[in-house]
Amino acid sequence: MGVTKKQAFIDLPAVCSAGGVVRLPGSKSLSNRLLLLSALSAGETEISGLLASDDTARMLDALRILGVRIEPQGVSGVRVQGVGGRFPVRKAALFLGNAGTAFRSLTAVLALAGGDYTLSGVPRMHERPIGDLVDGLRRLGAHIDYLGNENYPPLAIRPGTVRPGGCVQIRGDVSSQFLSGLLMALPLGGVETAVEVTGELISRPYVEMTLAVMARFGVEVIREGGRRFVVPAGSAYRSPGRVRVEGDASSASYFLALGALGGGPVRVEGVGADSVQGDVRFAEALAQMGARIDVGDRAITARAPASGRLHGIDLDANAIPDAAMTLATTALFAEGETTLRNIASWRVKETDRIAAMAAELKKLGATVDAGADWLRIHPPSGGLSSPPEGVDTYEDHRMAMCFSLAAFGAPVRINDPGCVAKTFPDYFARFAEVTQAVPVIAIDGPSASGKGTVAARVATALGWHYLDSGALYRLTALAAQRAGVTWDDEQALAVIAARLNVRFDSDSVWLAGEPVSAAIRSEVISAGASQVAAWPAVRAALLFRQRLFRRAPGLVTDGRDMGSVVFPDAQTKIFLTARVEVRAQRRYQQLRENGMSASIQPILQDLRERDERDSQRPVAPLRQSEEACLLDTSDLTIEQAVEKVLAWHGEAV
Ligand SMILES: Nc1ncnc2c1ncn2[C@@H]1O[C@H](COP(=O)(O)OP(=O)(O)O)[C@@H](O)[C@H]1O
Numbered sequence: 001m002g003v004t005k006k007q008a009f010i011d012l013p014a015v016c017s018a019g020g021v022v023r024l025p026g027s028k029s030l031s032n033r034l035l036l037l038s039a040l041s042a043g044e045t046e047i048s049g050l051l052a053s054d055d056t057a058r059m060l061d062a063l064r065i066l067g068v069r070i071e072p073q074g075v076s077g078v079r080v081q082g083v084g085g086r087f088p089v090r091k092a093a094l095f096l097g098n099a100g101t102a103f104r105s106l107t108a109v110l111a112l113a114g115g116d117y118t119l120s121g122v123p124r125m126h127e128r129p130i131g132d133l134v135d136g137l138r139r140l141g142a143h144i145d146y147l148g149n150e151n152y153p154p155l156a157i158r159p160g161t162v163r164p165g166g167c168v169q170i171r172g173d174v175s176s177q178f179l180s181g182l183l184m185a186l187p188l189g190g191v192e193t194a195v196e197v198t199g200e201l202i203s204r205p206y207v208e209m210t211l212a213v214m215a216r217f218g219v220e221v222i223r224e225g226g227r228r229f230v231v232p233a234g235s236a237y238r239s240p241g242r243v244r245v246e247g248d249a250s251s252a253s254y255f256l257a258l259g260a261l262g263g264g265p266v267r268v269e270g271v272g273a274d275s276v277q278g279d280v281r282f283a284e285a286l287a288q289m290g291a292r293i294d295v296g297d298r299a300i301t302a303r304a305p306a307s308g309r310l311h312g313i314d315l316d317a318n319a320i321p322d323a324a325m326t327l328a329t330t331a332l333f334a335e336g337e338t339t340l341r342n343i344a345s346w347r348v349k350e351t352d353r354i355a356a357m358a359a360e361l362k363k364l365g366a367t368v369d370a371g372a373d374w375l376r377i378h379p380p381s382g383g384l385s386s387p388p389e390g391v392d393t394y395e396d397h398r399m400a401m402c403f404s405l406a407a408f409g410a411p412v413r414i415n416d417p418g419c420v421a422k423t424f425p426d427y428f429a430r431f432a433e434v435t436q437a438v439p440v441i442a443i444d445g446p447s448a449s450g451k452g453t454v455a456a457r458v459a460t461a462l463g464w465h466y467l468d469s470g471a472l473y474r475l476t477a478l479a480a481q482r483a484g485v486t487w488d489d490e491q492a493l494a495v496i497a498a499r500l501n502v503r504f505d506s507d508s509v510w511l512a513g514e515p516v517s518a519a520i521r522s523e524v525i526s527a528g529a530s531q532v533a534a535w536p537a538v539r540a541a542l543l544f545r546q547r548l549f550r551r552a553p554g555l556v557t558d559g560r561d562m563g564s565v566v567f568p569d570a571q572t573k574i575f576l577t578a579r580v581e582v583r584a585q586r587r588y589q590q591l592r593e594n595g596m597s598a599s600i601q602p603i604l605q606d607l608r609e610r611d612e613r614d615s616q617r618p619v620a621p622l623r624q625s626e627e628a629c630l631l632d633t634s635d636l637t638i639e640q641a642v643e644k645v646l647a648w649h650g651e652a653v
């Protein structure tokens with residue numbers, strides 16, 4: 001289930017359980033810090049386990065433009081020739097996308113480097129504040145101009161009369177990356193410089209990570225209390241030779257939550273008790289919600305609570321701002337409400353994450369309250385409702401990954417899933433590997449072969465849900481007829497299909513509150529259904545609607561393209577058919593039993609025409625796929641046909 005960058009959406013099937021092992025991609029925060037310090041240090045550094053993603057690509061591009069030699073090594077490694085504190089290229093324009101780690105740290109480093117540089121990013125990067133960092137750097141004598149709005153990127157840096165030394169103040173309450181960037185830049189000055197944080201210092205663990213990485217490269221920052229950091233005179237980065245990037249602790253959060261929600265155990269490999277990443281503490285928050293967590297040195301395992309259900313918590317999430325987003329969607333399935341506090345930094349990330357999270361959680365049926373720096377989630381009382389227009393992701397990788405968890409309650413459509421490339425390009429493939437989707441038996445075949453009859457009985461035998469997909473095309477034809485829309489008006493039909501107000505209960509179908517089971521089976525509507533079904537826009541409009549029927553414990557469905565298009569991952573696929581004369585006879589009898597007048601010849605004629613139309617149309621034609629088992633019911637009773645399907649399914653499980 002990979003995604004491409006331009007893909008409009010991905011439909012995740014409802015998930016019933018999760019378990020397995022995930023080898024985590026490298027940490028984004030560590031990858032970019034290690035790249036920068038390897039570039040600045042004296043000597044050559046081999047970095048292994050580097051994250052391959054948009055954000056690290058931006059840092060790599062920038063460093064190469066600045067004249068740093070970086071060669072790939074093995075699958076996920078690089079060899080960096082350090083420049084010993086002085087970039088060979090003294091004039092360059094750098095584009096840093098939406099990579100906050102790269103933007104803030106390079107601003108600080110280049111401001112002290114004494115060259116002419118411009119730094120820009122995507123439009124959202126230009127809405128993310130950087131004024132506090134620029135102020136701090138200007139106090140050191142750096143020359144930085146805003147090229148757009150005051151306090152925001154893009155920036156122009158010119159050689160200033162930089163005088164490190166003394167004490168520089170910097171605010172800590174907007175982004176800890178300002179402090180991290182400044183600290184990483186200061187060893188370039190060579191003299192003792194103190195940094196004092198004013199205001200609260202948020203996301204402190206990221207600062208600890210910065211200090212740990214600097215220490216690895218030979219620079220020991222002295223801490224004086226919690227707010228004063230001194231970079232000693234004579235500090236200079238020296239390559240440690242080889243470094244390995246830990247797995248990404250923020251990325252681990254999705255899989256740990258999967259384990260906690262889906263039974264588990266889910267084991268994430270690459271981070272553990274000795275991690276320098278603050279987000280490993282996400283596991284503690286999950287434990288507070290009731291999950292059973294085991295933290296090893298290099299792996300963490302999560303399982304559901306013995307009681308089966310998590311419970312809501314009230315948490316100061318300041319130390320784990322990124323991973324805390326995962327708690328917000330986990331909270332959809334917890335008992336009671338969850339409150340996340342002290343998360344003002346969410347408002348200046350890839351998007352305003354408090355607003356985005358609140359809006360999308362509401363679409364799923366949750367009640368959400370939000371303030372300047374907090375969010376409270378009350379889970380939906382009547383189960384999750386899945387919006388047909390999909391969950392929006394705001395070009396924010398974490399929104400996309402967080403909302404994949406909603407699949408525990410319902411199938412979910414995630415818009416612009418390619419945004420995960422920022423930190424985790426193959427996220428959805430990994431997600432599919434450790435989750436078990438609700439099973440589907442897909443039965444396709446021509447008209448009157450007995451698909452509907454067999455599918456409904458198989459569903460009853462298994463206690464599963466049943467979807468008669470043909471009914472949706474019939475309903476579209478009927479609703480169009482009633483609205484005065486002709487069956488050749490593709491766009492108008494698609495609008496009708498998207499807005500169908502239908503309800504299925506055990507023995508009737510309702511359109512806008514009116515029973516229409518008989519009306520949709522008339523000969524006229526049968527012909528209309530196969531006409532409207534030929535339009536791609538109609539099929540697209542009904543796609544997610546059909547997928548929404550996939551709910552635990554399972555779905556049996558019949559139609560023309562159930563196994564090929566709508567549920568390509570169905571466990572059991574059957575192509576059910578019968579000789580056309582047998583089918584005509586069955587339909588004839590069916591109509592007579594339902595009190596309608598009928599004669600064989602026109603039915604036979606109609607079946608031949610529909611077979612032709614359904615199998616010749618360019619979109620989702622009726623065809624037996626290679627994986628489908630062929631079931632010819634011409635000489636079988638209904639019971640024999642049902643037995644056969646159940647037996648095949650038994651083998652498939
Ligand atoms: N062996 C059989 N398998 C399935 N249906 C059969 C069989 N024999 C007779 N029928 C009858 O055929 C008729 C058409 O079946 P239906 O399920 O409506 O077909 P479809 O959904 O493929 O159009 C029903 O009245 C059904 O009872």
Ligand SMILES: Nc1ccn([C@@H]2O[C@H](COP(=O)(O)OP(=O)(O)O)[C@@H](O)[C@H]2O)c(=O)n1
Nearest residue numbers: 447448469470471473529530533559560561
């Ligand atoms: N998955 C599906 C189901 C039905 N259809 C169309 O919808 C029409 C009615 O479907 P149905 O399954 O109720 O038809 P019968 O097989 O019962 O005649 C068919 O003639 C098909 O053209 C489709 O295109 N794709």
